[in-house]
Structures are given as C-alpha cells and as structure tokens.
Amino acid sequence: KVDVGRLLKCMGSRSRNYKKGDFIFLAGQSAPAVSILLSGRAQVVRENAWGDSTLIKSLTEGEIFGEVFACMGLKVI
Numbered sequence: 001k002v003d004v005g006r007l008l009k010c011m012g013s014r015s016r017n018y019k020k021g022d023f024i025f026l027a028g029q030s031a032p033a034v035s036i037l038l039s040g041r042a043q044v045v046r047e048n049a050w051g052d053s054t055l056i057k058s059l060t061e062g063e064i065f066g067e068v069f070a071c072m073g074l075k076v077i
Contacts, residue, residue, distance in 0.1 A: 004036070004062075018042075031069035037061055 008015075013033070018024060024042060025031060037059050044056040044065070059065055 004038070008036070025066070031066040034067045034070050035065050037063050037065065 015038070024035070027046070039061050041061075042059040042065075044059065046054045046056055048054075
C-alpha cells in the first residue's frame with residue numbers, strides 16, 4: 001500500500017484546509033499543481049451568467065483533481 005503522506009512530502013507538496021462552502025478554484029484560475037482530496041467531499045460546479053449551477057463532478061476522499069490543467073498549463077474551466 002502506498003503511504004500517501006510520504007509520497008506527498010517527497011513531491012514537495014503542501015496541505016491546505018477548506019471549510020464547507022469554500023472555493024478551491026474559480027473559473028479562469030490556473031491550477032498550479034495536481035491536487036488530492038485527503039478527506040471530506042468536494043464538488044466541481046459550473047455557474048452560468050444567470051447564477052444557475054450545474055454539478056459537473058463530485059469528488060470523494062482519495063481522488064485526484066486538477067491534473068490535466070496543472071500538467072498542461074491550462075486554465076481551470
């Protein structure tokens with residue numbers, strides 16, 4: 001079994017804590033690194049000009065996100 005904490009330390013990563021309702025990324029921001037959800041849940045939501053929200057994906061503990069954007073230097077959509 002992979003020791004995620006040890007792996008993250010080797011990669012020079014840092015841990016961040018978010019409260020319920022906090023935004024991890026906003027549309028148009030760059031994703032500087034690959035992210036791993038260590039605990040809890042998160043949602044990828046897109047909001048249109050009228051304020052209507054669409055759930056794109058639900059993330060659960062252990063899931064990786066932002067990898068495509070970080071590796072390719074793309075903007076978060």
